[in-house]
Amino acid sequence: MSADSSSPAIEPCFDTLAVIGPGLIGSSVLRRARQTGTLARRLIAVEIDPAFRERVTTLGIADEVTGDVAWAASEADCVMLCVPVGAMGEVAATALPAMRPGAILTDTGSTKMSVIDAIRPFLRPDVAYVPAHPMAGTEYSGPDAGFATLFENRWCLLTTLADADEKALERVTELWRRCGARTKTMTPEHHDRVCAIVSHLPHLLAFTICGTADDLADETRSEVLDFAASGFRDFTRIAASDPVMWRDVFLSNRDAILEMLARFTEDAQAMARAIRWGDESYIVDKIERGRSIRRSLIENKQA
């Protein structure tokens, strides 16, 4: 489905969709919903910052823009939490008691086990909860950063709970398919390990190398950073991401990230040893492996 197709024959997934936190992800969902008309009949955006509320109103991507989480939750048959993972529990505590029986709660957090743990105490038997994670993003944040095609050909990972409501899972899955995403269901544990290696660790390495380079520049009082070649530019692009979001991600997925960093460090030390001792075949083998992974990503349309 292309971004601008808007067939009147398709029934919207929901009557009223409340997006809490219309940042990069949330505002992209709203734009998609606006553009296609197939996600929901009515769109509510909830934003606590008055300046951002004004931006969302100006952008015209929601029918109503409010700072009132409970009111929005009481109006919607689908409430989507798009706030930083560290804020999910607090927002859910306000939203859940206000929700209608039969409505669906979902979220877009980058980590799943900690978000589920934070939301679980407030869950109600008459509201289905479907944790989701659209694996899309840029280094920009805020309501102006979103765009309707952000999720196209990207994965949206849905995680299953022991007491999962199959019908609710299917409805949220369909919403993400209509955003252009490919969907997959897995356990929260598996999700967190996968994301630790393909997303969280790369960000941690990128933030770290920027600091290492900056220290060297201070020490030599020189222009180290002026000479960023292509290798370093890509790292700084990643490192430009939102600090609060990433702080929360690192703290929320601590165990998996520390495990992946330990594995990575072992591998980096093995590479260092090969460089020290001139083990050419080891080095070439590792580089070839990187290339073949790149090729498989291109075949999978993820690169």
Next chain:
Amino acid sequence: MSADSSSPAIEPCFDTLAVIGPGLIGSSVLRRARQTGTLARRLIAVEIDPAFRERVTTLGIADEVTGDVAWAASEADCVMLCVPVGAMGEVAATALPAMRPGAILTDTGSTKMSVIDAIRPFLRPDVAYVPAHPMAGTEYSGPDAGFATLFENRWCLLTTLADADEKALERVTELWRRCGARTKTMTPEHHDRVCAIVSHLPHLLAFTICGTADDLADETRSEVLDFAASGFRDFTRIAASDPVMWRDVFLSNRDAILEMLARFTEDAQAMARAIRWGDESYIVDKIERGRSIRRSLIENKQA
């Protein structure tokens, strides 16, 4: 100067330019020379692989295409070595004895101390040697990968030897300026440390994380790599670079790379500790630092 400006008023830098190794870098120089007419009156490309020779001939980016290093060197007033850094010494050993008195030898190697050491035994008092490093590139390689604007707004670092010929340095500097590059002169030692942190270490980390992810995928027999989010995609782009070139770079700049990896590892461990103990301000500070570095690169037009 834009890529297509070709003012007849400008005297070309050289009469005959011989580019040895018309890969990504060498073929980009040839394209630029062809397009602007301001680098040299006559262009010779030297390539040992007959298939690549045929490609260069078909591309029409040189007046003559040959496999004979000594002949090309004897015809040129500027010989530019664009081969992998591990091959520089061998090619220089053939080129230098054939060169004309007063001609200039230059190279485009990504490391400088090892290249200078490899070339030094063959230097002649009547041929000036100007080591250079255009900091531009993509993950592609070979004569088809080049393009005339590759060096625009990128740095070309020129390194000074104790017995540097100032006039030759100025002529090679001017050639790179006409390629659109910004130029800077520094010692080979400083060059190698700067490049270790802004280019070589990022590539090492990218190659390594691809391997770490691949191991995890094998171990869990799962689709880890299918879910490459934006963070990992950038790493695989870097990791797709030419294996022989990077093997040579790692081995040639061993000491500086191992030092930078050690510094980086300390910093990554400090970040791991902050994540383990929930030190929010440390984490946010590191992320903010990455962002400010990104901003300064954008201001410097390097991002």
